[in-house]
Amino acid sequence: MHKRTQAWLDERLAAAASDCAARQLRFTDLRRDILALILQVDRPVTAYQLLEQLQQTRAKAAPPTVYRALEFLLEQHLIHRIERLNAFIACAESGMHMHPVQFLICLRCKAVTEMDDHTISDVVRRAAEAHHFRAEFSTVEVEGLCADCVLARAP
Numbered sequence: 001m002h003k004r005t006q007a008w009l010d011e012r013l014a015a016a017a018s019d020c021a022a023r024q025l026r027f028t029d030l031r032r033d034i035l036a037l038i039l040q041v042d043r044p045v046t047a048y049q050l051l052e053q054l055q056q057t058r059a060k061a062a063p064p065t066v067y068r069a070l071e072f073l074l075e076q077h078l079i080h081r082i083e084r085l086n087a088f089i090a091c092a093e094s095g096m097h098m099h100p101v102q103f104l105i106c107l108r109c110k111a112v113t114e115m116d117d118h119t120i121s122d123v124v125r126r127a128a129e130a131h132h133f134r135a136e137f138s139t140v141e142v143e144g145l146c147a148d149c150v151l152a153r154a155p
Helices: 006-022 029-040 047-054 063-075 118-130 147-153
Strands: 079-082 087-090 101-106 112-115 139-144
Touching: 006 029, 029 047, 029 063, 029 087, 047 063, 047 087, 063 079, 063 087, 079 101
Parallel strands: 101 139
Antiparallel strands: 079 087, 101 112
């Protein structure tokens, strides 16, 4: 996991703004603020947690505002939705591109590790093809215990 410094955050936000501009998309202040909130944490965050944080600087922020911004960030592949947690996490790779992704979700501390393991993606694609299904995209979520939580449980 990358250390979240202000320079790193600024770089990620600038890259997102640049990518949006190149695609002639509006990277509004609200979208930037929500992406910044997601980038600043090392755990998945729910829409309502984002709303609470956003309301500290934008008192009139409402759920639809947050959901619209999240939808944009998802469509531009800047963030991922962790279905099992109903939460969002920044894409580990900067740049706005879709890629197969796998998540390791710790049941104890809720830490999430993003992987882009092509072996797993290939197995999923081949299995889909065996069922005469063309997979366009796949997300795999694996629940278990992270290394820190395994060590904490050790006798």
